[in-house]
Amino acid sequence: MPSKTPNALLHGTLDALILKTLAGGPRHGYAIARFIEDTTGEAVLVEEGSLYPALYRLERRRWLEAEWGMSELGRRAKLYRLTDAGRAQLAAETATWRRFSAGVSKVLLAR
Amino acid sequence: MRRSLRSWLWRVPLDQEVDEEVAFHVEMRTRELIDGGMDPKTAREVATHRLGDIAVLKDTCVDLGRKRDREMRLMQWLEEFQDDVKFSVRQLRRSPAFTMVAAITLAFGIGANSAIFALVDATLLRPLPFPEPDRLVMIWEQTDTSRRTAVSPPNLVDWNERTRTFDRLAGFVPSVGGVVMAGADGSAENIPRQWVRVGMFDVLGVTPVAGRTFLPSDESQRANVVILSEAFWRARFNGDLSLVGREIRLDGDPYTVVGVIPNEVQLLGQTSIWALDPRPVPRGVGLLRVIGRVKSGVTLEAARADLATVADGLARDFPQTNKGRGVIVEPMHDALIGSDLRATSMLFVGVVGFVLLICCANVANLLLARATVRTRELAVRSALGAGRRRVIRQLLTESLVLSSIGGVLGVGVGAAILSIAPLLIPAGVLPGAVTLTFDLRVVTFCVAATLFVGLLFGLAPAWQATDFSAAQVIASDGRTTTGRGGRVRSWLVVGEVATAVLLLFGAGLLLRTLIAVNTIDRGYRAEQALTMLVDPLGSRYPTPESLTQFLDAVEKEILALPGVRSVAWTTTLPLGPADAGRTSFEIVGDPPVDASQRPIADYQIASPTYFQTLDLPVVAGRAFDDRDAREGIRVCIVNEAFVRGYLQGRSPIGLRIAMRPAGVAQAEPVVREVVGVARQVKGRPDEREDLVQLYVPLAQDLRDDVYLVVRPAQGSAAALAPSVRAAIGRIDKEQLVSVRGVMTLEDIASAATSRHRFRAVMVMTFAGLALLLAMVGVFGILAYSVQQRSREFGVRMALGASLTDVLGLVIGSAARLIVTGTAIGLVLAVVLGRLLATVLFGVQPLDPLTFLSVTIVLAIAAVVATAAPAWRAARIDPAVALRSQ
Numbered sequence: 001m002p003s004k005t006p007n008a009l010l011h012g013t014l015d016a017l018i019l020k021t022l023a024g025g026p027r028h029g030y031a032i033a034r035f036i037e038d039t040t041g042e043a044v045l046v047e048e049g050s051l052y053p054a055l056y057r058l059e060r061r062r063w064l065e066a067e068w069g070m071s072e073l074g075r076r077a078k079l080y081r082l083t084d085a086g087r088a089q090l091a092a093e094t095a096t097w098r099r100f101s102a103g104v105s106k107v108l109l110a111r
Numbered sequence: 112m113r114r115s116l117r118s119w120l121w122r123v124p125l126d127q128e129v130d131e132e133v134a135f136h137v138e139m140r141t142r143e144l145i146d147g148g149m150d151p152k153t154a155r156e157v158a159t160h161r162l163g164d165i166a167v168l169k170d171t172c173v174d175l176g177r178k179r180d181r182e183m184r185l186m187q188w189l190e191e192f193q194d195d196v197k198f199s200v201r202q203l204r205r206s207p208a209f210t211m212v213a214a215i216t217l218a219f220g221i222g223a224n225s226a227i228f229a230l231v232d233a234t235l236l237r238p239l240p241f242p243e244p245d246r247l248v249m250i251w252e253q254t255d256t257s258r259r260t261a262v263s264p265p266n267l268v269d270w271n272e273r274t275r276t277f278d279r280l281a282g283f284v285p286s287v288g289g290v291v292m293a294g295a296d297g298s299a300e301n302i303p304r305q306w307v308r309v310g311m312f313d314v315l316g317v318t319p320v321a322g323r324t325f326l327p328s329d330e331s332q333r334a335n336v337v338i339l340s341e342a343f344w345r346a347r348f349n350g351d352l353s354l355v356g357r358e359i360r361l362d363g364d365p366y367t368v369v370g371v372i373p374n375e376v377q378l379l380g381q382t383s384i385w386a387l388d389p390r391p392v393p394r395g396v397g398l399l400r401v402i403g404r405v406k407s408g409v410t411l412e413a414a415r416a417d418l419a420t421v422a423d424g425l426a427r428d429f430p431q432t433n434k435g436r437g438v439i440v441e442p443m444h445d446a447l448i449g450s451d452l453r454a455t456s457m458l459f460v461g462v463v464g465f466v467l468l469i470c471c472a473n474v475a476n477l478l479l480a481r482a483t484v485r486t487r488e489l490a491v492r493s494a495l496g497a498g499r500r501r502v503i504r505q506l507l508t509e510s511l512v513l514s515s516i517g518g519v520l521g522v523g524v525g526a527a528i529l530s531i532a533p534l535l536i537p538a539g540v541l542p543g544a545v546t547l548t549f550d551l552r553v554v555t556f557c558v559a560a561t562l563f564v565g566l567l568f569g570l571a572p573a574w575q576a577t578d579f580s581a582a583q584v585i586a587s588d589g590r591t592t593t594g595r596g597g598r599v600r601s602w603l604v605v606g607e608v609a610t611a612v613l614l615l616f617g618a619g620l621l622l623r624t625l626i627a628v629n630t631i632d633r634g635y636r637a638e639q640a641l642t643m644l645v646d647p648l649g650s651r652y653p654t655p656e657s658l659t660q661f662l663d664a665v666e667k668e669i670l671a672l673p674g675v676r677s678v679a680w681t682t683t684l685p686l687g688p689a690d691a692g693r694t695s696f697e698i699v700g701d702p703p704v705d706a707s708q709r710p711i712a713d714y715q716i717a718s719p720t721y722f723q724t725l726d727l728p729v730v731a732g733r734a735f736d737d738r739d740a741r742e743g744i745r746v747c748i749v750n751e752a753f754v755r756g757y758l759q760g761r762s763p764i765g766l767r768i769a770m771r772p773a774g775v776a777q778a779e780p781v782v783r784e785v786v787g788v789a790r791q792v793k794g795r796p797d798e799r800e801d802l803v804q805l806y807v808p809l810a811q812d813l814r815d816d817v818y819l820v821v822r823p824a825q826g827s828a829a830a831l832a833p834s835v836r837a838a839i840g841r842i843d844k845e846q847l848v849s850v851r852g853v854m855t856l857e858d859i860a861s862a863a864t865s866r867h868r869f870r871a872v873m874v875m876t877f878a879g880l881a882l883l884l885a886m887v888g889v890f891g892i893l894a895y896s897v898q899q900r901s902r903e904f905g906v907r908m909a910l911g912a913s914l915t916d917v918l919g920l921v922i923g924s925a926a927r928l929i930v931t932g933t934a935i936g937l938v939l940a941v942v943l944g945r946l947l948a949t950v951l952f953g954v955q956p957l958d959p960l961t962f963l964s965v966t967i968v969l970a971i972a973a974v975v976a977t978a979a980p981a982w983r984a985a986r987i988d989p990a991v992a993l994r995s996q
């Protein structure tokens with residue numbers, strides 16, 4: 001039976017995606033949402049309601065830091081950037097994900 | 112981190128930040144949807160909708176943001192603190208001499224305070240080691256003529272039956288003399304013992320270490336049972352659990368050990384064994400010290416009122432014995448500690464607190480001097496953007512680092528003081544089981560003291576050091592000193608001198624008290640005498656004849672020893688313990704007095720040679736002699752207080768006195784004829800009222816525990832001890848175990864004045880320390896000012912000022928500090944001297960001699976402190992001073 005929510009995020013994955021998004025450089029919240037939608041081909045739908053709490057949470061854990069700057073359209077926007085700690089966290093989460101997906105694949109894709 | 116700090120410093124208010132961020136998102140999304148062909152209104156709705164419940168979203172974000180900010184602030188504070196500590200340590204290492212002097216000063220201050228805290232904690236603060244100690248009280252009886260008398264056992268029984276406010280009352284007999292315990296190996300030792308009533312341990316709420324406490328059945332069956340103290344059980348029986356239920360031999364009789372009780376109970380008097388009091392005692396004979404546990408929730412006042420009502424009831428039921436007999440109920444903690452020790456503790460706290468203040472003032476002075484030197488450094492830092500608060504915080508951190516070093520050393524000093532404290536504190540100053548320990552409470556006190564002290568001595572210097580205009584300081588050549596700093600320092604030194612004067616004054620009063628109690632006329636003139644308690648085993652001398660024979664034989668044997676001048680027996684030693692109790696008396700022929708109103712006197716039994724042995728003059732009539740035999744006319748000797756107080760000019764010789772044991776109103780009186788008047792003898796060295804003393808010949812009231820007094824022909828009495836013991840042994844070898852408490856008259860007098868000596872020595876030590884610190888302060892400020900003003904002095908000398916003029920400047924400023932400080936100190940002494948009144952004896956709080964001595968001591972100290980800086984000023988070479996730019 002096909003899942004009703006094929007694009008539901010696994011718990012904790014949103015954090016990893018945000019970190020990965022910011023690895024390319026500072027962005028504001030909307031840009032982060034857009035980037036994830038674009039890159040995942042909208043296969044993963046970011047719950048916009050949980051994006052901002054996630055950003056504040058990550059900032060509190062000091063994986064991100066925020067600064068007010070100018071958006072591309074010349075508007076004041078809060079820009080997030082990855083800290084060194086955030087970069088390390090991203091590496092750790094990537095490694096975990098790699099192990100996890102490899103394991104799951106081995107089972108699900110086994111003939 | 113740096114960047115995030117900046118963004119945090121320049122942040123917008125949090126809710127505005129969240130609002131703006133969400134609005135931005137909605138707008139961007141809306142614009143995207145419009146670009147995709149949606150109409151603006153729908154686009155905005157969809158964009159908003161996709162965010163879900165925006166109010167909840169905002170709340171969550173604001174909440175998270177707030178926590179983030181708080182953590183950031185804390186992180187930043189900790190980081191700055193860490194930086195400050197590192198910087199402080201660097202600064203302190205740069206001037207090791209300053210750091211060492213300051214740290215050692217503080218270590219002494221904190222160490223001394225922690226040791227005194229341990230004393231106060233043990234005596235005043237710490238609750239008694241029993242469950243719900245607030246409910247425990249001690250109870251005495253009182254009559255119009257006597258306060259705090261022991262309680263009659265039948266009264267205790269009735270109190271227990273009639274009271275409604277006590278869970279239970281119980282009593283004990285504090286000292287009944289020891290018992291002799293025979294060991295399996297034929298050895299014998301004397302064991303201190305206490306008699307108790309059933310319920311004693313239950314009132315206290317102690318649980319036996321082993322076995323059980325006494326039961327009512329033990330008392331009703333008059334069973335031979337004992338309970339051991341834990342310390343005795345461990346020391347003598349190696350904590351053998353199987354001892355419970357077995358028998359030990361005490362005074363030759365078998366007793367069953369039923370339990371072992373923890374040491375805390377010894378707070379009520381040190382003893383090794385508790386036994387049940389076997390004696391039936393009539394109502395009216397005071398015997399017991401009573402303790403009680405007040406019912407939960409009942410106030411002390413209610414308990415007092417209830418027991419007073421009970422006592423009134425007993426007075427109606429038994430008017431013969433209980434008329435006019437009230438009760439005193441006091442919290443057990445107060446009763447055990449006693450007002451004297453409380454006063455001593457508070458005195459020490461005050462004194463040592465003042466010493467700590469002087470320490471702080473000295474360190475503050477050092478810091479102020481340093482701050483003047485560091486003005487440039489501080490100005491540069493403030494010019495680089497450090498706010499005044501930030502600089503003050505940094506300086507305070509430095510003070511705290513300094514005080515922490517002092518605190519750590521102080522813990523060591525305190526532990527060292529406490530480890531030698533048992534040698535310093537004379538026996539009898541602390542009640543039984545109170546011990547001074549360096550525990551967590553004392554360490555906690557040290558930590559608190561360290562923080563307090565760090566802020567205390569750091570605040571003024573930090574405030575003053577940052578009170579400058581940066582531009583001015585940097586522009587100047589750095590040699591300027593702020594006038595205000597100098598003033599603050601001067602006042603600190605004046606304060607130190609004043610405090611030292613106050614402490615010296617207190618020490619002087621206590622020293623005068625000590626001298627007074629040591630030189631007071633004690634009544635007897637013998638300087639050397641050896642005393643010991645001889646307590647013949649009752650089983651060996653059952654009849655008065657055999658006992659008399661034994662005492663006579665011992666007396667003769669000792670008198671035959673070479674170097675012995677005379678030998679006597681008595682029940683009371685001057686300044687020492689009185690064992691024969693007190694007696695009420697009436698002069699036969701005088702109008703009768705109500706039983707409860709009869710006067711009370713000390714009752715002393717003495718052998719005929721007693722007066723001659725102690726060189727105690729019989730000022731009228733005669734001493735006892737062979738006429739006063741057991742079957743002869745009953746006689747007594749009165750003392751001077753009796754003649755002054757009760758005879759109104761009549762001649763005492765030939766008067767007849769009716770005596771009854773104190774508190775036994777209905778007892779058949781013994782009527783005795785006065786044959787002599789003895790000089791007044793002090794019962795205590797600091798007693799304020801002369802006691803009435805009545806002497807009775809030993810032959811007419813034979814006791815089996817009496818003090819032996821031996822006076823040497825010449826030389827030291829202590830040297831006689833071995834031969835005297837040997838002489839007793841020759842008469843009865845078995846008896847040697849009953850000989851104890853070997854002391855010379857000097858030992859007894861010294862023990863009697865030990866409290867005064869202890870107080871005087873302690874306060875003098877602290878006052879000396881205070882004086883030293885204050886003079887270091889005076890020296891410091893003078894030396895510094897001579898150094899600062901050397902150029903000025905050079906100029907003056909170059910312009911023709913004489914050596915005397917320059918010396919005058921230095922000595923003048925020293926004199927101003929010291930005279931002001933001394934004056935303030937003496938004024939404080941006048942105000943505070945009154946607080947000492949309770950611990951003084953033989954000296955007035957405003958003693959002029961003490962005032963004079965303190966002033967002289969101060970003057971001498973001042974000369975010493977001023978000499979070096981003055982000498983230095985006098986040696987200033989104008990040429991050198993002027994050239995040194």
